[in-house]
Structures are given as C-alpha cells and as structure tokens.
Amino acid sequence: MSEIARERLIVFTRYPEPGKTKTRLIPCLGPQGAAALQRRMTEHLLANVRRLNDIRPIALEIRYAGGSRQLMQGWLGCGLMYTPQSNGDLDRRMGSAFNDAFGSGVDAAVIIGTDIPGITAEILHQAFAALQNRDLVFGPAHDGGYYLIGMHKNSFGRALPQLFSGIPWGTADVFDISLKIAAKIGLTVALLEKLQDVDRPEDIRIWEQQTGKAANHLHTDRISVIIPTLNEAADITPTLKQAQKGDNVETIIVDGGSRDNTTEIARSYGAKVLSTWPSRAGQMNAGTAIATGKIYLFLHADTRLPDRFDVHVRRTMQQSDVAAGAFKLRIDSDVSSLRIMEQVANLRSRYLKKPYGDQALFLNAALFHSLGGFPDLPIMEDFELIRRLGKKGRIVILPQAVLTSPRRWLNIGVWRTWMINQLVILAYYLGISPEKLDRFYRRGRGGNKNS
Numbered sequence: 540m541s542e543i544a545r546e547r548l549i550v551f552t553r554y555p556e557p558g559k560t561k562t563r564l565i566p567c568l569g570p571q572g573a574a575a576l577q578r579r580m581t582e583h584l585l586a587n588v589r590r591l592n593d594i595r596p597i598a599l600e601i602r603y604a605g606g607s608r609q610l611m612q613g614w615l616g617c618g619l620m621y622t623p624q625s626n627g628d629l630d631r632r633m634g635s636a637f638n639d640a641f642g643s644g645v646d647a648a649v650i651i652g653t654d655i656p657g658i659t660a661e662i663l664h665q666a667f668a669a670l671q672n673r674d675l676v677f678g679p680a681h682d683g684g685y686y687l688i689g690m691h692k693n694s695f696g697r698a699l700p701q702l703f704s705g706i707p708w709g710t711a712d713v714f715d716i717s718l719k720i721a722a723k724i725g726l727t728v729a730l731l732e733k734l735q736d737v738d739r740p741e742d743i744r745i746w747e748q749q750t751g752k753a754a755n756h757l758h759t760d761r762i763s764v765i766i767p768t769l770n771e772a773a774d775i776t777p778t779l780k781q782a783q784k785g786d787n788v789e790t791i792i793v794d795g796g797s798r799d800n801t802t803e804i805a806r807s808y809g810a811k812v813l814s815t816w817p818s819r820a821g822q823m824n825a826g827t828a829i830a831t832g833k834i835y836l837f838l839h840a841d842t843r844l845p846d847r848f849d850v851h852v853r854r855t856m857q858q859s860d861v862a863a864g865a866f867k868l869r870i871d872s873d874v875s876s877l878r879i880m881e882q883v884a885n886l887r888s889r890y891l892k893k894p895y896g897d898q899a900l901f902l903n904a905a906l907f908h909s910l911g912g913f914p915d916l917p918i919m920e921d922f923e924l925i926r927r928l929g930k931k932g933r934i935v936i937l938p939q940a941v942l943t944s945p946r947r948w949l950n951i952g953v954w955r956t957w958m959i960n961q962l963v964i965l966a967y968y969l970g971i972s973p974e975k976l977d978r979f980y981r982r983g984r985g986g987n988k989n990s
Contacts, residue, residue, distance in 0.1 A: 546667050547598045547645045548588060549636050551624065552581045552653045554606025554614070567740035576746065578614070579787070580737065581653040583750060585615065586809050590660035595667060598645065602636055613829040616811040630703035633688070637699065641692045649676070649689035656749035657734040658686065669729035674698070675721055678731040683711030686734055697724050760856070762788045762849055763832030763904070766810075767822035771840035772799040774944060778843055779808045785849030791830060793822040801840075819896075820913040820920035827904070827912060836901040837921075841944035844899060848939070852901050855935050862932030863902035863925070865894035869940035876953040877945055883957075885936075892934040896921035897943045906931060918963065918977040 553560045555578040557570035564573040591597060600620040603611050608621050625635040633650055640648035647670040651658060655678075662678065666689045669676040674694035678687030690698055701724050706713055721728050735745045764782045768775060775792075782790050792805040795817030802812050815825045823837055834856055838844065845851070845866060855864045868884045870877045888894040900921060910927050913920045928934060948956045963976050 545646045546595070547600055547640045547643075547648045548591070548663065549600045549602055549640065549648060549650045550581075550584065550588070550653065551602050551604075551632070551636075551650060553577060553604045554610055555581070556605055559605055561738075563739055564743070567743065575787070576737070576743075577653070580656060580746070581615070582789075582809070583656060584651070584653045584658060587658060587660050588663065589807060589809055591663045592807075594660060594664045597667070600636075600640075602632070614831060616806070618806055618812060629708050630700075630706060634699050634703055637690055637695060641695050645692065647671075647689065647691050649687060651678075651687045652736075654736045654738060655680070655686040655734050656737065656746050662687075662731055662734075665731055666729075669731075672727075673729040674726040675702075676729040676731065677714065677717065679714045679733045681733055681735045682738070683715070684709075684713040684736075685717065686736060687731060688717075694726055698726060702726075759787050759853060760834055761832035762834045762836055762852060762901075763827070763830035764788060764790045764836045764838050764844075765793065765823055765826035765830060766790065766838050766840050767793050767795065767819050767826070768797060768801050768805075768840045769795040769817050770797045770799050771801045772797070772804055774841040775801055775804055776808070778838065778840055779805065779810060781843045782838065783808065784846070785844075788849055789830070789832060791826045793826040795819075795822055818915075820916055823920075824912040827907065830904065833904050834901060835904050835907055836899055837896065838899050839897050839943065841946065842897055842899060843942045845939040845941060848899075851937050851939055855937065856901070856903060858933075858935075860932050861935050862906060862928045863900060864935040864937060865898040865900050866937050867940040868895075868898050869942050870945050870948070871942050872945035872949070874945065874949070874953065877948060880948065880953060880957060888936045892929060892936070893922070893925055894934070894936060897941070898936075899941050900925070902928065922964070 555574040557574040558565070560577045561573035564576060568576060588599060598620065600622060601611060601615065602622050602624045604624045608623070611621050622639070624632045636650055637648055647667055649663065649666050666676045666678065666687055670689050670691045674691055675698065676687070676689040677685045680686045702717065702720055706716055718728065735742065737743065737746050762785060766778065779790055782788060790808070790810040791813070792802065792810045793813045793815055794802050795815060802814070805812050811829060813825055813829065815822055827835060834852060836852060848866075852864065855861055865888065868881055868888070870881050884895070888898060894900060910924070914923045916923060925934065963979065966976055
C-alpha cells in the first residue's frame with residue numbers, strides 16, 4: 540500500500556436536506572437555514588482538511604447519512620471516497636468506520652464531525668502525529684463530548700468494542716467516561732485542545748466568531764460559479780481565489796481535457812471538478828448538472844470577479860424584471876489599444892445589452908434551464924443565449940468590473956482579434972453556419988480557440 544494511504548481521516552456528515560439535518564437549530568434558523576448551516580460547516584471543514592495535505596499526506600473518506608452517493612458527489616465533488624454510515628447508534632457507526640479503515644490496511648485513522656468550526660489543519664496534523672506513539676487521541680469538546688477520536692491499528696483489538704460500550708451519547712459525560720474506559724483497558728491517550736461545537740441556537744455565535752460570517756448569510760441564495768477550462772494552470776489560481784471570497788458560493792470546474800495540472804489546482808482549492816469534451820457550451824451545461832445554486836454565474840478561467848461580486852449579483856437578481864446580468868469589462872493591461880477595446884465593449888454592452896462571455900454572465904438557474912441552457916454550438920453560444928434572454932427581461936450591466944487577461948488580444952494582435960470577432964458576429968447575423976464560423980475563427984487565431 541502506498542504511503543499516502545497509510546493514514547485516513549474519516550469525516551462524519553449528513554446530506555443537508557431541509558428538515559432532516561441540524562434539527563435543534565430549526566426553531567432559530569428554519570429548516571432551510573439549518574440545512575444551509577450544515578452545508579457551510581461541512582464545506583468549511585473540508586477546506587481546512589485539504590490544507591492538511593500540505594503538511595502530511597492522508598486519505599480522506601466521507602461517511603455520510605441521508606442522501607445518496609450521487610447527491611454527495613454532486614455536492615462535494617467526485618474526487619473523494621464516499622461510504623454510507625452503517626445503521627445503528629453512534630458507537631456502531633464509529634466502530635464500523637474504524638473496522639473498515641484498519642481492514643483496508645491503514646496504520647492510523649481519525650474520525651471527526653463537521654460541527655466544530657475551530658478544527659484546523661494543524662490540529663488534525665497534531666492528531667495523526669500523536670498516534671505515532673499513543674494508542675488513542677481525543678479532541679475534547681466544551682459540552683463534555685469529543686469532536687475527534689483517533690486510533691492506531693495496534694490498539695484496535697483492545698479498544699473495540701470496550702471503548703464505545705455503554706457510552707451515554709449526547710450527554711456531558713461522554714468524554715470523561717471514554718477516558719476512564721481507555722485507562723481501564725490500558726490504552727495510552729493524547730489530548731488535543733478543547734473546542735466548541737455548533738449544535739444549539741446559542742452556539743451559532745461560535746460559527747460567526749470562527750468564520751467571520753453572520754448567520755443571516757444562511758438565508759441567501761447560493762451562487763454556483765461555473766468555469767470551463769482547457770490547460771488553464773497558469774491563470775486559474777487567482778480566478779478561484781477571488782470567486783471563493785464570495786459568501787455562499789460554490790465553484791465548479793468543467794475541464795475539457797487539460798494536459799497540464801489545471802484540475803489538480805482546482806481540487807486543491809476545494810472546487811468541484813468535472814471532465815468532459817472540449818466544448819465550451821457543453822462544458823458549461825455539464826457544470827449546471829451538478830450545481831446546487833439558485834443562481835448560475837459563468838466565468839472564464841482567466842477572469843477575476845470584482846470584490847463583493849456575490850452581493851452585487853444577488854441584489855441584481857432580486858429585481859423581478861431582470862433576466863440576467865454581467866459586469867463591466869476591464870482588461871489587465873496598460874496597452875493603449877486595449878483601453879479602446881474596453882471602451883468599445885463596455886459601450887456595446889451598456890447600450891445594446893449584449894455582454895460577452897468574458898463579462899461573467901449570471902442568471903437564475905430556473906430561467907437557464909427553461910431556455911434549454913447554452914445552445915449546442917461550437918461558437919457564439921453566449922451570444923445566442925443573451926439574445927434569448929433579452930426576450931425574457933432586462934439584461935443588466937453592473938458598473939463593477941471583472942478583470943480579464945489580455946492574452947487573447949495580444950497573442951495575434953489587438954486589431955486583428957477585434958476584426959476577427961466583428962466578422963464572426965456579422966457572419967452569424969447573415970446566417971453563416973456556426974460550424975463554418977468556428978473553422979474561420981480557429982484559422983484566424985492560429986487554431987487556438989481558447990487563446
């Protein structure tokens with residue numbers, strides 16, 4: 540077995556279905572808000588877990604309750620190990636998780652829940668490090684339970700089932716009783732720092748303090764940022780970082796067969812990653828199939844969103860007569876001819892209400908699907924969707940600007956790029972087939988549609 544698989548972190552969580560998760564918070568947050576908090580806490584934890592791989596290699600397993608493997612993959616991505624929790628009380632479910640881990644050959648396993656926002660990569664590193672010379676490790680919680688339990692394979696036989704037998708789960712005595720059992724059967728124990736969990740209405744302040752996010756964000760519509768990629772390793776990092784600054788935002792990468800490490804970078808930042816054929820329309824449509832947001836935002840891989848983009852998007856989409864929106868364009872270059880391109884693009888989108896794809900088009904998911912998504916065209920898919928959206932309501936161009944790379948202009952020349960674009964648009968209006976336009980566009984740009 541490879542070194543990477545010798546340690547396993549097992550995350551216990553539940554699919555965030557309203558009314559069936561975080562039920563003790565429903566009187567305060569409502570069913571939707573409680574489920575949203577469960578979703579955000581799990582995602583917050585996994586972001587910290589992924590940073591652990593910068594310190595030590597681990598295998599990550601998601602043990603889930605509720606939902607299905609397909610739903611879990613749609614939520615958290617396809618690159619993880621998913622196992623449904625076994626039936627029975629917590630003792631049986633944890634015992635089964637440890638049994639499966641050690642049966643597969645790992646040396647040390649750690650189980651955590653998702654309702655402790657204070658868990659960091661460093662704490663998890665300390666837990667696995669402690670198991671190099673201790674049988675058990677506990678992370679005690681302020682309510683008398685524990686948020687983390689880890690075990691070395693050499694102690695597995697002695698620890699189970701004694702360690703989980705007769706524990707009054709859900710009481711303030713869980714941790715103390717567990718320590719006494721461990722001492723009685725001769726297990727050495729390491730302790731981590733004590734943390735607070737989020738389980739009752741009065742605990743919501745803990746989430747707010749740890750994350751800096753007020754609980755009222757749980758009532759906001761989720762935004763799914765969908766990014767089609769093809770060999771974007773050089774540009775994708777700042778795009779993802781900026782997108783993930785938004786509140787209640789998920790990022791989805793739909794890769795068209797990159798030969799660089801685009802997908803590895805995306806996963807390291809917690810993005811969901813899909814792979815499909817290299818067709819921008821098809822890639823974006825595929826991304827919506829796993830998106831969980833009520834608002835879709837389609838973003839180019841070399842384009843950075845403005846600060847507080849999420850606030851501006853939601854405020855725009857709250858207007859009942861708005862079909863879609865986009866941002867003002869800013870090109871990341873001081874070349875004077877590109878300043879002219881900016882002005883032309885912004886005048887066109889402002890007065891003609893026809894923004895292009897590099898302006899980060901956003902709209903409600905329901906409207907997107909009612910229109911059938913992006914048309915299956917090799918080129919002009921965003922142009923055609925905007926035409927259809929214009930018949931459904933207003934197209935709003937926000938004054939805040941996205942910042943996009945100048946590469947597609949500079950690769951073959953600013954004015955040549957502009958001329959090719961205008962010819963393609965004119966030909967499209969004249970009824971030339973998209974397939975012919977795509978071939979012309981590729982020849983004009985040296986065969987690289989994504990440049």
